[in-house]
Amino acid sequence: GAVVSQHPSRVICKSGTSVKIECRSLDFQATTMFWYRQFPKKSLMLMATSNEGSKATYEQGVEKDKFLINHASLTLSTLTVTSAHPEDSSFYICSAHPGGSTNEKLFFGSGTQLSVL
Amino acid sequence: GENVEQHPSTLSVQEGDSAVIKCTYSDSASNYFPWYKQELGKGPQLIIDIRSNVGEKKDQRIAVTLNKTAKHFSLHITETQPEDSAVYFCAASSGGYQKVTFGTGTKLQVIP
Numbered sequence: 353g354a355v356v357s358q359h360p361s362r363v364i365c366k367s368g369t370s371v372k373i374e375c376r377s378l379d380f381q382a383t384t385m386f387w388y389r390q391f392p393k394k395s396l397m398l399m400a401t402s403n404e405g406s407k408a409t410y411e412q413g414v415e416k417d418k419f420l421i422n423h424a425s426l427t428l429s430t431l432t433v434t435s436a437h438p439e440d441s442s443f444y445i446c447s448a449h450p451g452g453s454t455n456e457k458l459f460f461g462s463g464t465q466l467s468v469l
Numbered sequence: 470g471e472n473v474e475q476h477p478s479t480l481s482v483q484e485g486d487s488a489v490i491k492c493t494y495s496d497s498a499s500n501y502f503p504w505y506k507q508e509l510g511k512g513p514q515l516i517i518d519i520r521s522n523v524g525e526k527k528d529q530r531i532a533v534t535l536n537k538t539a540k541h542f543s544l545h546i547t548e549t550q551p552e553d554s555a556v557y558f559c560a561a562s563s564g565g566y567q568k569v570t571f572g573t574g575t576k577l578q579v580i581p
Contacts, residue, residue, distance in 0.1 A: 356512075358512065361510075393574075393576075394573070394574070395558060395571045395572065395573050395574050396513070396558070396571050445512045445513070446512075447512075456501045456503070456518070456562060456569075457503070457515060457518070458503070458515070458569065459515065460505075460512035460513045460514065460515075461512050462511050462512045463510065463511060463512045465510065
């Protein structure tokens with residue numbers, strides 16, 4: 353099956369610093385990638401849709417200047433949490449779609465646990 | 470928008486028993502229903518999916534059933550094993566991969 357690699361798996365940073373999370377599709381090209389946030393014992397909350405070569409589409413309530421998304425190639429999307437604060441601490445997950453209008457399958461990265469001190 | 474409810478939130482079964490997780494959805498236009506397994510500290514993994522033109526699908530010990538009229542679908546795991554312990558999420562989509570709504574998750578514990 354399709355493989356999505358996400359790095360780092362865990363990051364601890366000081367308040368006020370920025371953190372970049374990478375999401376790579378290893379064996380397929382992904383024109384669309386998605387970024388989610390997951391709180392403990394909760395479901396996945398879609399933050400934004402990342403489209404290769406264009407601006408990301410953010411869900412209501414998600415600050416685009418806070419969570420910068422770049423999808424510069426067909427295999428890489430990055431999420432940068434800018435000026436991180438303790439309330440940004442969470443589990444962040446990406447997913448990628450292999451393409452094809454009749455293919456609905458999504459493949460997920462392994463997640464990144466962000467802890468802001 | 471779509472609303473997906475999932476029950477139970479936690480489920481404990483003895484090894485070898487069956488486990489059933491149920492979901493309901495609100496949007497009658499939903500036509501794709503995937504199930505994901507998430508282990509602690511990892512991302513969700515697609516384990517089985519079903520489209521609205523099919524009532525049941527089986528893959529070894531895992532099966533999914535869909536009742537379009539009642540707008541509910543279920544995951545059945547037979548002969549459960551300790552490695553089945555994880556959080557399971559159902560999801561529904563009316564717009565392919567672009568509009569996937571996840572359920573609230575079920576933590577399954579298989580007791581050896």
